[in-house]
Amino acid sequence: MQIIVPLAGKGTRLLPLTKRVPKPLVRVAGRPVMDYVMDTVKGLSVDELIVITGHLKETVERYIVEHYPIKARFVEQKTLDGTAGAINLARPFVKGPVLIIFVDTLFDADLSLTRTSDADGILWAKEVEDYQRFGVIVTDRHGYMKTIVEKPSTPVSKLANIGLYYVKDWKTLFDGIAHVLEQPPGKGGEYYLTDAFQYMVDRGRRLYTAPVGGWYDCGKVETLLETNRHLLEQGRARIPQGPCPRCTIVPPVYIEDGVTIHDATVGPNVSLEAGSFVTESAIANAIVGRNVRVVRSAVRDSLVGDDQVIEGKTIERSVLDGGALAPA
Numbered sequence: 001m002q003i004i005v006p007l008a009g010k011g012t013r014l015l016p017l018t019k020r021v022p023k024p025l026v027r028v029a030g031r032p033v034m035d036y037v038m039d040t041v042k043g044l045s046v047d048e049l050i051v052i053t054g055h056l057k058e059t060v061e062r063y064i065v066e067h068y069p070i071k072a073r074f075v076e077q078k079t080l081d082g083t084a085g086a087i088n089l090a091r092p093f094v095k096g097p098v099l100i101i102f103v104d105t106l107f108d109a110d111l112s113l114t115r116t117s118d119a120d121g122i123l124w125a126k127e128v129e130d131y132q133r134f135g136v137i138v139t140d141r142h143g144y145m146k147t148i149v150e151k152p153s154t155p156v157s158k159l160a161n162i163g164l165y166y167v168k169d170w171k172t173l174f175d176g177i178a179h180v181l182e183q184p185p186g187k188g189g190e191y192y193l194t195d196a197f198q199y200m201v202d203r204g205r206r207l208y209t210a211p212v213g214g215w216y217d218c219g220k221v222e223t224l225l226e227t228n229r230h231l232l233e234q235g236r237a238r239i240p241q242g243p244c245p246r247c248t249i250v251p252p253v254y255i256e257d258g259v260t261i262h263d264a265t266v267g268p269n270v271s272l273e274a275g276s277f278v279t280e281s282a283i284a285n286a287i288v289g290r291n292v293r294v295v296r297s298a299v300r301d302s303l304v305g306d307d308q309v310i311e312g313k314t315i316e317r318s319v320l321d322g323g324a325l326a327p328a
Helices: 033-040 057-067 083-088 170-182 193-202 221-236
Strands: 002-006 048-053 072-076 098-101 105-108 121-127 135-139 145-150 159-167 207-211 214-217 253-255 260-266 270-272 277-288 293-295 298-304 309-311 314-316 318-321 324-327
Touching: 002 083, 033 057, 033 105, 048 057, 057 072, 083 170, 083 193, 105 159, 121 135, 121 193, 145 193, 145 207, 159 193, 170 193, 193 207, 214 221, 221 253, 221 277, 221 298, 253 260, 260 270, 314 318
Parallel strands: 002 048, 002 098, 048 072, 121 207, 253 270, 260 277, 270 277, 277 293, 277 298, 293 309, 298 314, 298 318
Antiparallel strands: 098 159, 105 214, 121 159, 135 145, 135 159, 318 324
16 A cells, blocks of 8 residues: 655644744654654555655655655645645556545544455544534445535535545546546635545445544644643653652643753643753643743743743743744
8 A cells, every 4th residue: 555645735824833844743742743643554554655745845854764664755746736736746656545644633543444445435534513614524324425515504414524535446536636637726726635536426436434533633723732632631641750849730741851840830731842941930731842941931822842932921822933923
């Protein structure tokens, strides 16, 4: 099996951090988002990773080559023309069934279905209440896709498409993508991969809709912090041994070795990475990077990049990196 991973996006909802850090390498509970995604495919027989790069592509390529023991091929998406355009760039290299993973999100999914299902493809989905925000899948009574409806105004379905797909009939998928690219682009001048799935279904292909146990968004600050909390509660929590004079630690937290804390309150739902220093301050519901200095300050509901200095300030519902501060 080959895996296609589109990584070209700029991650604008996490600016200014994503000026410097590619979105898939933003850390949550002490690890890059992409590490958690790659953990889920360890049990599969993967021949090749086809990575669609763009923003900060050299950083992404270097990280993947250094950290994942999988043959990787990199293809640059020079024009950000949507998900169908991204996947189309892999077409010359695909030789068989493919798994397509968009790494904006983490998921609890049974990928063993790729070995056991007789469907032409599998789309993983999660039932949600705020269905108007998503592309939702309408299925028949056996769980096979009939249509995908983007951001419906009426509740035709609450099964949100999560951006994880297995396609056994890869030839018809690429025929569908070619058809999509021949049509006028959709909203924002983009071409959507979901339209290629509709093409497959309209031509008699069977796409099964499989449930996920969990789906955790990492694309914006609010949901990234929710994902951080989930990971801490599911085993990533960590409190180092050592002195912590006049400090209060409120679980769950992830605090690396090499962090200095005194006269401060940290937690709940805080990730605090090595080399950071916190004194006379309070940090809650936040992800704080490496070598950050927090003095006489409060940090809440925020994302703070590496090497930042926060003195005598309140940082709330914001992203701070490179000395620049943006509201979340």
